[in-house]
Amino acid sequence: MSTVDPTAPLGDGTRLAHAGDEPVVPGTPLRPSPVFAAPYHLGDQPPGAGGADAYARPDNPTLRVFERAVGDLDGGDCLSFATGMAAISSAVLAVVRPGDRVVLPADGYYASRVLGRDELERLGVEVELVPTLEIESVAARGDLAGARLVMLETPSNPQLDVCDIAAVAEATRAAGAVLVVDNTTATPIGQRPLSLGADVVVAADTKALTGHSDVLLGHVSTARTDLGRDLHTRIAAWRKTTGNPPGPFEAWLAHRSMSTLDLRLARQAANAAAVAELLAGSPAVRNVRWPWRAGDPSYALAQRQMLRPNGVVSAELADADAVLQLIRSTRFFLAATSFGGVHTTVDRRAQWGGDAVPAGFVRFSCGIEDTADLVADLGSALETLG
DSSP: OOOOOTTTTOHHHHHHHHTOOOOOOOTSSSSSSOOOSSSSSOSOOOOOOGGGBBBTEEEEEEHHHHHHHHHHHSSSSSEEESSSHHHHHHHHHHHHHTTEEEEEEEEEHHHHHIIIIITTTTOOOOEEEEOOHHHHHHTTTTTTEEEEEEEEEOOOOTOOHHHHHHHHHHOOOOOOHHHEOOOTTOTTOOOOOOGOOOEEEEEEEETTTTTOOOOOOEEEEEEHHHHHHHHHHHHHHHHHHHHHHOOHHHHHHHHHHHHHHHHHHHHHHHHHHHHHHHHTHHHHTTEEEOOOOOTTTHHHHHHHHSSSSSSSSEEOOOHHHHHHHHHOOOOOOOOOOOSSSSSSSEGGGGGGGGSOOOOOOOEEEEEEOOOOHHHHHHHHHTTTTT
């Protein structure tokens, strides 16, 4: 008679469906409803006695269940936040002090650069911006010496360059710096930065992790090391003091939605592969980027470092008018920012003013529509561009 090894690794779909599960109790729901409470009964015990909750800003069981689920996927200890930028700013501001040097991605999410320019520099922190494709050589030269914190975003948003996390992690450890990796685009099942040597992972769960374009949320996961545990304590204290945890309903919605991440990513990736090929074959399009397409500058590293592809593709059309014409000619490619949702979207990044990209640069986020329908729709629209 065959037996099942309980220690055998589980597939992504199984891990996501059961992430954060409590022990089975007959008569209880598979996933309990969110706990809405500000204060809790204290009774005749001092606050926190026996691990009891006392006040919702630092204490909520719904958040803890969601955080346990995401932490298990990341391979670390998770704290949830009201937005992705709340997670990023907390991970940075809980670590740095006036006079510290911080290295941020020059081509990552623009709001991280705004944080550096408008807040970190105001507090006396030296901010250095380095492009994603250059940070590895900067690290190899030893130029991270003296840095307190190094942040990567890989794949970068919106240009989709991939950086060698393990190589940069080795250099940051040698420099005594903290390595933070924004893993929003890849998601926890597409890339595991903590296992590659990062100290902290941050993500905007508004995007693919929740994937239905109806929740604002973010998280920070810290490595299960002495440094990681120290960082977790400090970031948790920062969250409590600054008061930016998410609401329990948002955390509950996120936990519910992430159960289907494996299925959504599979369809989104299939759609992205088809869309990237179609764009690459059009004379009206240039500079198509999708790290899992053979010939992409990041293809070899993405194959080695990442666990699976996702649905984000970037490309360049002639100008802003060409992008507008494309949008007007499609049925399923909707004009919207953000990415990772179930609907396919088109975002002309230059219109926001934060990215150094041409006027016709477009980020496509492929949804879960049938691939044939997206290809037919986009192919027809591309023909109108001449």
